[in-house]
Amino acid sequence: MIGGLISYTLKDSGFEQELSRQLGRKPDGRLQSFESLYEKGAVPGSILILLAVAAGEVVTVVPGNLWRVRGELKASWRKDILEQNPPIGLMPVCGPILKDAREVARYLHTKMQKLSTTQQQVGIVLKHKTQKVFVVTLPVASDYATFNREALFPKDHHGNPMLPETFRVHGFYHSMNPVPVNRLPSTDVELYKNFFSPTDMRVGLGRVALAPHHRLFLCTPDGAVLRFAKPESEGVRRLGGGCRGLGCPLYE
Known part of the structure; x- marks a missing residue:
């Protein structure tokens, strides 16, 4: 995603805790099965995005080429990014307060x-x-x-x-x-x-x-x-x- 900024906020849900265990390394330092399959290309990146959306709160802070507006990503993100002119739901990000x-x-x-x-x-x-x-x-x-x-x-x-x-x-x-x-x-x-x-x-x-x-x-x-x-x-x-x-x- 070129030019964008995505944030992930923890929810401490049961699903998030389980996902954290599955993505963490084994006690001997080796990768878990899921991450190993992901690095081999057997698990598409879209699945990882859906897991993140389900586990915590994923928000587009600065829009980019893929997610073109700010706001929370939903499970329907694949359809959302196909909108030619997606609605703007949040105020734009601004810089610091300036006096003159x-x-x-x-x-x-x-x-x-x-x-x-x-x-x-x-x-x-x-x-x-x-x-x-x-x-x-x-x-x-x-x-x-x-x-x-x-x-x-x-x-x-x-x-x-x-x-x-x-x-x-x-x-x-x-x-x-x-x-x-x-x-x-x-x-x-x-x-x-x-x-x-x-x-x-x-x-x-x-x-x-x-x-x-x-x-x-x-x-x-x-x-x-x-x-x-x-x-x-x-x-x-x-x-x-x-x-x-x-x-x-x-x-x-």
């Missing part, structure tokens, strides 16, 4: 430096409604142009994304969408490689044009974090129009 935009930028700098640059990473910055407190959702691999709150937050009975209580969306952050070198303009190649693409800029400008109170945190390939805030509407409109000559697909 500078701390948000530092956190993003550290977090994004550890991730692959072959896939765009995106997330949401939340701010407390009455206190100067910020939290940041963990980055997920996604195209920023199609990313929104519905990709992270569970929905209410009306189908609207629910945010953590007393928090609101402060803004979005994302890394640059990788651009093939052979598609870069002949001039200012280094700028395009180490800044962010005109397409990403156009998408971001479109977002702040609709929600001017939102902030954008742009994570460049060389590790810098740039914040775009409090735009002047006419300036945003002109700058967005200027992207027409920069090869933005949204205008083509």
Whole structure:
């Protein structure tokens, strides 16, 4: 399972105690029959997963390629993973409490430096409604142009994304969408490689044009974090129009 984090919580049930004895080694250090068969490939991994689900509490903490949403695994997990758009039942995992935009930028700098640059990473910055407190959702691999709150937050009975209580969306952050070198303009190649693409800029400008109170945190390939805030509407409109000559697909 690539990119996921699974947790197992003990229940101290009778079945769990028996399973523990069966998986433990014999007094002379040799493997028990079950584990020996598993290592030989005679017992499929799916059986081991079912045993774990039955014995304790297995939860997807961080979603991955196989289990794509957070929550407890059930015996029906084989059918559950076939759902194209499984419902989101839990709030996303967030980072530490941050006191200002500078701390948000530092956190993003550290977090994004550890991730692959072959896939765009995106997330949401939340701010407390009455206190100067910020939290940041963990980055997920996604195209920023199609990313929104519905990709992270569970929905209410009306189908609207629910945010953590007393928090609101402060803004979005994302890394640059990788651009093939052979598609870069002949001039200012280094700028395009180490800044962010005109397409990403156009998408971001479109977002702040609709929600001017939102902030954008742009994570460049060389590790810098740039914040775009409090735009002047006419300036945003002109700058967005200027992207027409920069090869933005949204205008083509």
